[in-house]
Amino acid sequence: MFRIRTKIGLLIATAVVAAWVLPVGTADAEDPYVPPLATLANAVRTDFPEAVEFHLMYAGVPEPQSVDLEFIVEPIHSCGGGTIHSVRFPGKTTIIWRWEPSEEQAFPPGHTVRWRWKVTGADGSVRMSYPREFVWTDERFEWQSYAKDELTVHWHGQYPEFGEHLVGYLEPQLERIEAIETTRNPVNIFVYDNDDDAGPGAVLQRDDANPYEAFNTVVSVMPEEIEGDELTALIHELAHFIVQDRGFNCFNGLPHWLEEGLAMHAEGGLTSEMRRAFAEARLIEQFIPLRSFDVPFSPNTAETAVQYPHSQDKLVRYAQSYSLVEVLKEEFGWEKIGFLIDLFKYGITVDDALKLAFGIDTEETERLWRLRAGLPELAPNRVSTPGADGG
Template sequence: MKRLCLALLVLFTLLVNPLRANAANIPRANTDEAIIDFPNTITFRAQLTANASIQSVVLEYGDNQLTCGEVIAKAFPEFTPGKTINVQWTWDMRQSGSIPPGATIWWRWRITDANGQESVTEKKTITWLDSTYKWQSLTEGNVRIHWYKGNQAFAREILAAAREGLARNEKSAGLKPNGTIEIYIYGDYDALRSAVLYTPSWTGGMAFPEFNIVIIGISPNNLEWGKNATVHELTHVLVGNLTFSCLGDVPTWLNEGLAVYSEGGLDSTSQRQLNQAIQQNTLLTVRSLSGGFSEVADKANLSYSQSYSIVKFLVETYGQPKMNELLLALRDGTPIDDALRQVYGFDVEGLEDAWRAAIGAKPRLAAPNPTATAQPTYVPTIVPISGLPVAVTPTPYVIPTSSISPPASAPTAEANAPRQNNSQEVNSIWLWTAIGLFCGCLLVLILLTFVVYLVREGRKGENHA
């Protein structure tokens, strides 16, 4: 029994000692931090120590946004190799573009020492947020409000509006949140726009579905507008959650129409503008609303109002399950025309016809069928595998429409001319080669004779002396 225990003890020691040795050799981070200069940069820096000289360091970093696959960004900071090194690298948002306030950033260091041993430090996270404000938080269900200006009653009204918006979206389109939605409320529009780089001057709120984040500029004296804006942006997050895909997208009229519909309806000014467009037959086509809206104020406002009216028609005529089915079809990459046919039995133009009839507008003017004309097919120039680089530019190349080959052209006189006899030219080359060799040999012989003469004259001089 004693021998068995001794054998087990020896075996345990043999197993544990290598593990201890490996643990001792793993590089460690003496310091590891991220410093935020909001909203411009975040600097990652660390002091790393290992038993062997550290030869390679790679910073791996990223954020928590929803993507089609795992995304790991890498940076290669400069440093002097050694057993203890200091490294740092700065992520400049002014070059890469901003991420929204409240996003989670993660990072870690991948280290390789002189022995070829690779290790990774512990993954760390930080919240990308302006720390100059004293943020407060309030959570209820799947919504969390963050604010710094205004009292608790102000925040609770925003939270209540958001909760009502969630319920309305689930009822009208079957939209549900995918996790907790973070809503950051800035004290005014200017503070909001300063939090995200390169934001248009007219921005009052922004939704980031891939982050589950909404940011809005709401002052306490503009609460009613803020409640509607919160529901509007919240809806964009819900639509983005349901339809996230790398295969297709949602047309603007549907996305914005659902957002306005979730607010509860149009205000009196927007409704009056829509009624006027119906009466004067100045409605925009539904297909034109599939892309970005106009920057002209009147057209932009009409675009939102029409989008609301179209979504209202679909939801209240065909029901919530159909709307949810349409969104799922778009998520799966089905083009909007095919998705509408699949769910409702009509395409975009058919939708416009049915919607116009429902609201009492004049029938849509059918666009004339364009005459088909032959267009050149552009074949790209391919970069050669080797050799000097060439510019990759599309080369216009018209694909022939006929398979009949043109008649062969008559052979030219140059092609038919007999080849000349080159025998005289070859003989001339051999002659001049022989002459050259003879002259070379003669020159060498003369030089040797001159050298021998000098040697003999030198010896005669020595004998006379």
């Protein structure tokens, strides 16, 4: 899946400025019609993971009325071009401002943030600094990195060959998703050696939400052994990255059962607990209809918890997802599943994508799965109304 292109190096834990940033005091404005702001100091001071301090000192504006700081946090998968933050200050010539990102504003280590300043004078004239950038880096540790094609592992504390060994383990796991040959965007893995240092953004279990999913970044914890729930969660999350990288669009999400089924294939199949839960669900015929499948993986959720109590079990839903993808693989092959994923990037509905790839819609897909799985056909009153899946 990943073409070989390796590099090993030490990540320097400092804020960096792009090579095209002009020397202090001579920065040109981004807009050629806006005069440049003569900066005496224009820098950031990072306090990972708590805050960023922006520092500005400038000259050349006799009566400044206001100063605006603009900075952008831009995920890889974004429909609005990222989040532009704008903060206004009184017309002072020296400004120090500390930004403490909220939980919703969190962004991962290794991400680049760009910023610029705009100063408005008493006469309404505007001067603007040239954009600069810094990398959000956990400066508490000296990081090592190992990259193979688009997959890069960053680690500290473990043995020197850890990154290479981890990539060597992950690669064949991800190659199980034969529908996709490679990723289109870089994927970063930051591996800490304990939970406390990793913080709340770490993905330690399969069910953990990844706050950095849109950035193609995952934070993990592995002391030294490449094993355990953390490794399973990492494989599962990377599979999501690969699928979403191909099918991301700003109109309709990929069906949850498809994403989870492919992620379970990357893991290597169902756990014994999932197989047991799936067998129990077969006995009482309690599987959730596909059009209702994107209800979150949580128990006691409104009407589905009453109508389909057993299908709210996460283990059953993982197993059902895996089984669905397995049937599609046997019926149509990996190549057509890959074509299905590619169709979603155009923003079409689930029904339209299924028809173009397989010649069947959501209900027909479900009927095919139930037939191959040896289940009775779904009763008409158990089929949710069209549109629940965006189709």
